Amino acid sequence: MREHFLWGAATAANQVEGGFDVDGKGLSCADMLSNGTKEIPRQITPKGSEENLYYPNRIASDFYHHYEEDIEWMAEMGLKCYRMSIAWTRIFPTGVENEPNEAGLAFYDRIFDLLKEKGIEPIVTISHYEMPIYLVNHYQGWASRDVIDFYLNYCKVLFERYHDKVTYWMTFNEINCGTLALGNYMSLGIVNEGTRYFNKQVDSLQLRYQALHHQFIASAKAVQLGRKIDHRMQIGCMIAMMPTYPFTCHPKDLLKCQKQWQEINYYCTDVMVRGQYGSYAERMWKEMDIQLTISPEDSKDLSLGTVDFIAISYYQTNCVSHEDDHSMIGGNLLAGVENPYLKASDWGWQIDPDGLRYTLNELYGRYRLPIMIVENGLGAFDQLEEDGQVHDPYRIEYLRCHIRSMMDAIEDGVDVIGYTPWSAIDIVSASTGEMAKRYGFIYVDSDDHGKGSFKRYRKDSFYWYANVIKSNGQKL
Numbered sequence: 177m178r179e180h181f182l183w184g185a186a187t188a189a190n191q192v193e194g195g196f197d198v199d200g201k202g203l204s205c206a207d208m209l210s211n212g213t214k215e216i217p218r219q220i221t222p223k224g225s226e227e228n229l230y231y232p233n234r235i236a237s238d239f240y241h242h243y244e245e246d247i248e249w250m251a252e253m254g255l256k257c258y259r260m261s262i263a264w265t266r267i268f269p270t271g272v273e274n275e276p277n278e279a280g281l282a283f284y285d286r287i288f289d290l291l292k293e294k295g296i297e298p299i300v301t302i303s304h305y306e307m308p309i310y311l312v313n314h315y316q317g318w319a320s321r322d323v324i325d326f327y328l329n330y331c332k333v334l335f336e337r338y339h340d341k342v343t344y345w346m347t348f349n350e351i352n353c354g355t356l357a358l359g360n361y362m363s364l365g366i367v368n369e370g371t372r373y374f375n376k377q378v379d380s381l382q383l384r385y386q387a388l389h390h391q392f393i394a395s396a397k398a399v400q401l402g403r404k405i406d407h408r409m410q411i412g413c414m415i416a417m418m419p420t421y422p423f424t425c426h427p428k429d430l431l432k433c434q435k436q437w438q439e440i441n442y443y444c445t446d447v448m449v450r451g452q453y454g455s456y457a458e459r460m461w462k463e464m465d466i467q468l469t470i471s472p473e474d475s476k477d478l479s480l481g482t483v484d485f486i487a488i489s490y491y492q493t494n495c496v497s498h499e500d501d502h503s504m505i506g507g508n509l510l511a512g513v514e515n516p517y518l519k520a521s522d523w524g525w526q527i528d529p530d531g532l533r534y535t536l537n538e539l540y541g542r543y544r545l546p547i548m549i550v551e552n553g554l555g556a557f558d559q560l561e562e563d564g565q566v567h568d569p570y571r572i573e574y575l576r577c578h579i580r581s582m583m584d585a586i587e588d589g590v591d592v593i594g595y596t597p598w599s600a601i602d603i604v605s606a607s608t609g610e611m612a613k614r615y616g617f618i619y620v621d622s623d624d625h626g627k628g629s630f631k632r633y634r635k636d637s638f639y640w641y642a643n644v645i646k647s648n649g650q651k652l
């Protein structure tokens with residue numbers, strides 16, 4: 177392992193901060209999502225709150241009021257870096273203001289300064305599954321080209337203010353979520369007619385892929401802008417790696433599998449790393465019967481705004497088959513054919529440490545850019561014991577196997593520069609809105625309805641991970 181390997185942990189503003197209406201913050205699309213469960217999907221009420229619904233992201237883990245203590249504990253764990261995101265609505269409450277909200281900027285100054293004091297490098301996602309709800313309601317989110325300029329204005333403010341404090345940036349979280357119907361609201365800010373359940377929206381491929389194109393332009397322009405403001409900044413893309421295996425060695429399974437890699441895993445990275453759409457994109461658009469508006473200016477921007485590194489989330493793998501009669505299993509974004517060789521989490525995510533080594537080799541072989549694993553972890557039910565302990569051997573086992581696999585990939589020659597497991601502390605689940613689906617090293621005493629003391633407790637995994645970092649991965 178390299179000496180300065182970035183061992184860390186991750187969160188996202190909308191899932192951890194709470195404080196949804198303080199210091200001038202505006203409402204974001206995440207603030208308008210009700211809670212749910214694995215079985216009952218979250219509801220979207222973009223036009224306003226409803227009394228009978230609970231909106232968990234508004235309170236989340238109340239990091240907004242606990243950040244000093246939380247960062248203190250992160251330092252105690254020995255984190256070298258902390259992957260976090262900035263809430264767009266703290267800086268631009270509706271997204272269309274000309275001037276930023278100073279109180280929001282000051283909050284992140286306090287965070288960055290404290291991190292620096294503790295020797296923790298911030299790694300910042302500019303937009304992590306949230307945007308001002310105003311832009312959703314008045315512009316159809318990223319479906320509108322106008323949103324590119326609003327986003328760039330936001331980026332400009334961030335880069336100018338924090339370029340001395342933040343080196344690593346990511347333009348969008350899991351941008352390839354936009355290649356899936358689920359991405360409509362969460363990732364692209366599009367609300368279509370249909371049910372109000374966020375995973376059952378009527379899907380317009382035309383709108384969705386055009387919106388994703390707008391995000392590519394926004395990201396490419398942000399990269400160019402960032403370089404102009406401070407060439408030391410490293411700006412990356414971030415995708416949800418959803419590796420797929422062919423269910424059998426039937427050639428048709430293999431072809432289907434390759435198609436899925438192209439359409440879900442590589443569609444975005446090809447554009448953001450290579451500066452142009454992949455060779456298969458025209459075929460995809462034809463099959464979907466969509467026509468994208470891509471100007472010559474757009475193509476130029478894409479080629480000028482390629483990223484410095486690739487960040488991924490990695491939780492699970494699935495299989496594909498050309499036959500339909502298989503039992504399906506899935507995570508928050510994508511379902512696939514069940515792999516008989518893998519076990520799944522309580523939420524049905526198939527656990528596959530070897531798949532990480534495979535994936536890292538694939539990705540690095542294709543692009544030859546440094547890779548950061550900015551999410552990896554196990555969502556599980558944890559039990560807070562009466563003596564304040566939380567025993568989570570299942571999480572330790574999950575992380576241990578994945579770290580081993582990452583280290584094998586590094587031995588294989590892959591340039592992995594950082595690892596920030598999901599999540600530093602317990603936070604609200606993105607897909608279900610549950611608090612009971614816990615990922616953190618630090619337990620937060622709050623339930624699915626925001627009831628609890630919000631007191632923090634160190635889990636067993638906290639002490640274990642501290643040792644991993646201290647030994648630079650030697651003590652697993």
Ligand code: BGP
Nearest residue numbers: 188350508555604605606607608
């Ligand atoms: C990723 C998201 C995160 C996160 C994680 C776990 O897709 O980037 O925001 O929450 O998955 O997913 P969930 O919270 O749905 O269990």
